[in-house]
Amino acid sequence: MSNNDQQSSSVPSQLAALAIKALKPGGITVGGGYGLWLLFIEHKSAEAIASALIGFCFSYLGKLLEPIHVGNQRRLENVGKAIDQSIDHGLEAVKWRFSGCDGRYLQRQGERCQEYYGTEDFKQPDGIWQINLDDVFVPLNLDLSVGKFGGGVSSEERSQTWQIWDFLAQVKRVPAYRFIAILADGGSGKTTLMRHVTYKYAKGQQRKYGRQVPTLLPFLIFLRKWRDVISENPSITMTDLMMRHLQDLRDGPNLKVPSNWAENKLKHGLIMFDGFDEVAKHQRQTIAEWISRQVNNYPNSVFLLTSRPGGYDDFKEYATEQPTTLRVREFEKIERDTFVQKWYLSQELVFRMGKMSPIVRDEAQRKAANLIGQIDSSPELQKMSGNPLLLNLIARLHKFYPNETLPQLKTELYQEICDLQLGARPSAKRVAMLLDKPLERQQVLQAVALEMVRQNTVQIEKNKLLELIRLALAKLDETADAQSFLKQMVQISELLYEPDTEEYAFSHLSFRNYLAALEISRLNLTDELIAHWHEDWWRETILMYCSQLKPLQLHPLAQAACNGEDKAGNVYLAYDCLVRHPSERIEPDWISELQPLRYQRIEQFMQQGQWREADIENYRLMIQTCGKDFGEYFTVQDLETFPCWDLQRLNSLWLQYSGEKFGFSVQKKIWEECGSPKGYDLTDEERQQWILFCDRVGWRIEGEFMDYENLQKNPSISLQGELPSRGGWWSWVSDIFSRAKTCGL
Structure with missing residues (x-):
């Protein structure tokens, strides 16, 4: 082969x-x-x-x-998906930003919200470098006011944090989220949150927070700016207001848009009304009704409303469209530390012209760690730093005085900021101020602040402001020019700023209220204070004034206030002034003597058969007893340590006026008969026990858990034990009923 x-x-x-x-x-x-x-x-x-x-x-x-x-392959696939998603986001942003009129509007609106503290919020002082909102923003955690009695929520779910994007992503699935009210006290970050949302939409970046987040055109309306326009012309349309809003933006007059542009965009818009509490009392009904009409007129748009709780009570009373209510949670340690680290890194980066290096990072970490350590070692600083505004002020002081002990009280913090802005910093800049003494400069601002509180105004026209400054300077026997003084307060001290042309405001509403409290103290205007004790916009000023009094001065003031107009409301504020006073020398008897007065209003509601109002008042009393404000939530610790006297008093009133149909003891008995189920982390057996309990008390009818508003709230027709139920305490039902047993109910 x-x-x-x-x-x-x-x-x-x-x-x-x-x-x-x-x-x-x-x-x-x-x-x-x-x-x-x-x-x-x-x-x-x-x-x-x-x-x-x-x-x-x-x-x-x-x-x-x-x-x-x-x-x-798997890792590359994940990277590919991320890149693909980023490309989607990028294309969405490009299409969003460069689409004719929309693009030009979004560019202008985004510019207004780019800086961390822009012209519509808190004015950042010179020497603290201006940084972008994106660089330091820490998401605000929100609490949803639960409306059903379903139970069965796990402790993990109950502790889960919710952010505004979570609710926006569910708008199509949950119609109730089409109109949301966000409540928080001053300095809690409500306006910053609105600016964050607006900025992300303006940049076309909303889908970064979920593919279900709807694409909407954002309109951010500051009610303090437009309240007079709306109240004087209640028939003004949303379209007309939007066209005025456009003119108010940078280069607004050159934003040429078709006549029907605003109307078309409002049909699918994200319309944000910021600061209902900054609307004057006599304007609130008109504006609440006007907002309700807009919600009704634009059924495919999403609406957000922010307010302090006091102002929101008026909105709830007058509005025909009721929103889903969210409450802003205070910063906890993780949010606090994150903010401090971001803040110091941004400050170092700006100082070094944006060049990141190991030195920059190490220096920022060192300073942040020092501040975090001081906060962690002080319960008082921990409490204050739960508020984003106060945390920002603490960071500012720490940056200027890194080796000094930080103030431990809220009023001390405000005063040190005033000393810094009016004294130390002008001296460091070697600027010759018109008035020689920082205290004199502050006294002029105090006079302005008090008059603004009297008028319930956040912004003041330039001519009116100059007249107030002239009067204050004259009382100091000074010949300084008011115009020059105003210029220094804006450009040097920066406790005043110009949010709109020819209009001025304090750097934050809380500074206005603090300075007004000092002026009341200086002039001894306690009678005027008592006369306005019942007005919600005076609340912060009154609390700041009272916190600076000696205990023996505060007691007679609290007694006198309880005899004024709106006696029940005055008692609540007097009680808060006593229990929140920083001194340990507040006599327990002073608080005890207010207790019978605190319970007069709920008793009146029960006598008149106003059971819904009585239930709301029950929650108001309980949450105040826990040292919290109306709208906040209970914790397990709140209920486990709830004072027996207060629980017994509330229970006796429910029993007395409902013919023993309502009350904690009535509910506890039924709960025990149903097997004593918890309100959370339920086993299958416990869930059946909870369902039985809800069936017995009327919180579940014909197999459906009830919304609060659909309860009968009438002892003649309600099932036994239906009330009290307002405030979400039933989520911790085993804790409140265990406490009731301890207290002998």
């Missing part, structure tokens, strides 16, 4: 051998495949076999590497 024949006859054998090898784990690799190719095409047997053998070696090695390969 010739060599050619031998080679030819060996090819099938070679192919068979290769086929067997190919069936082994790893399959045909590149080398093995190349060997087959040579056999078929060129019949180069030796070379083919050698190539195939090499390929099979790599095949077995490939089996070893295969898991790594699969893992890399």
Whole structure:
């Protein structure tokens, strides 16, 4: 047989051998495949076999590497998905921002919300570098006011944090989220949150927070600016207001838009009304009704409303469209630390012209760690730093005085900021101020602040402001020019700023209220204070004034206030002034003597058969007793330590006026008969017990858990134990009823 024949006859054998090898784990690799190719095409047997053998070696090695390969494929796929999603976001943003009129509007609106503290919020002083909102924003955690009695919520779910984007993402699925009210006290970050949402929409970045977040055109309306326009012309349309809003933006007059642009965009808009509490008392009904009409007129738009709790009570009373209510949670340690770290890193970056380096990072971390350590070691600082505004002020003081002990009281913090802005910083800048003494400069601002509180105004026209400054300067026997003084307060001290052309405001509402409290103290205007004790916009000023009094001065003031107009409301504030006073020398008897007065209003509601109002008042009393404000939530600790006297008093009133139909003791008895289920972390058996309890007290009817508003709230027709139920305490039902047992109910 010739060599050619031998080679030819060996090819099938070679192919068979290769086929067997190919069936082994790893399959045909590149080398093995190349060997087959040579056999078929060129019949180069030796070379083919050698190539195939090499390929099979790599095949077995490939089996070893295969898991790594699969893992890399998975990782690359995830990276690819992320890149694809980023491309989607980028294309969405490009399309969003450069679409004619929309793009020009979004650019202008986004500019207004870009800086951390812009012209519509808190004015950042010179020496604290201006930074972007994106660089330091820490998401606000929100509490949803639960409306159903479903129970079964796990402790993990109950502690879960919700952010505004979570609710926006569910708008199509949950119609109740189309209109949301966000409540918080001053300095809690409500306006900053609205600016964050507006900025993200303006940049087309809303989908970063979930693909279900709707694409809407944002309109951010500061009610303090437009309240007079709306109240003086209640028939003004949303379209007309939007066109005025456009003109107010930078280069607004040059934003040429078609006549129907605003109306078309409002049909699918995100319309944010910021600061209902900054609307004057006499304007609130008109504006609440006007907002309700807009919610009704634009059924495909989403509406957000922010307010302090006191002002929101008026909105609830007058509005025909009621929103879902969210409460802003205070910063906890993780949010506090995150903010401090971001804040110091941003400050260092701006100082070093935006150049990141290990030195910049280390310096920022060192300063942040020092501040965090001081806060962690002080319960007073921990409490204050739960408020974003106060945390910002603490950070500012720490930056200027890194080796000094930080103030431990809220009023001390405000005063140190005033000392810094009016004294230390002008001196450091070697600026000759018009008034020699920082205290004199502050006294002029105090006079302005008090008059603004009297008028319940956040912004003041320039001419009116100059007149107030002239009067204050004249009382100091000063010939300083009012215009020049105003210029220094804006440009040097920066406790005043110009949010709108020819209109001025204090850097934050809380500074206005603090300075007004000082002026009341300086002029001894306690009678005026008592006369306004019942007005919600005086609340913070009154609390700040009272916190600076000595205990023996505060007691008679609290007694006198309880005899004024709106006696029940006055008692609540007097109670808060006593229990929140920083001194440990507040006599317990002073608080005890207010207790009977605190319970007069709920008793009146019960006597008049106003059971819904009585239930709300029950919650108001309980949450205040826990040292919290109306609208806040209970914790397990709140209920486990709830004072027995207060629980017994509330229970006795419910029993007395409902004919023993309502009351904690009535509910506790039914709860025990149903197996004493918890309101959370339920097993299957406990859930059936909870359902039985809800059926017994009327919180579940015909298989459906009830909304609070659908309860009967009438002892004549309600099931036994239906009330009290307002305030969400039933989520911790085992804790409140265990406390009731301890207290002898």
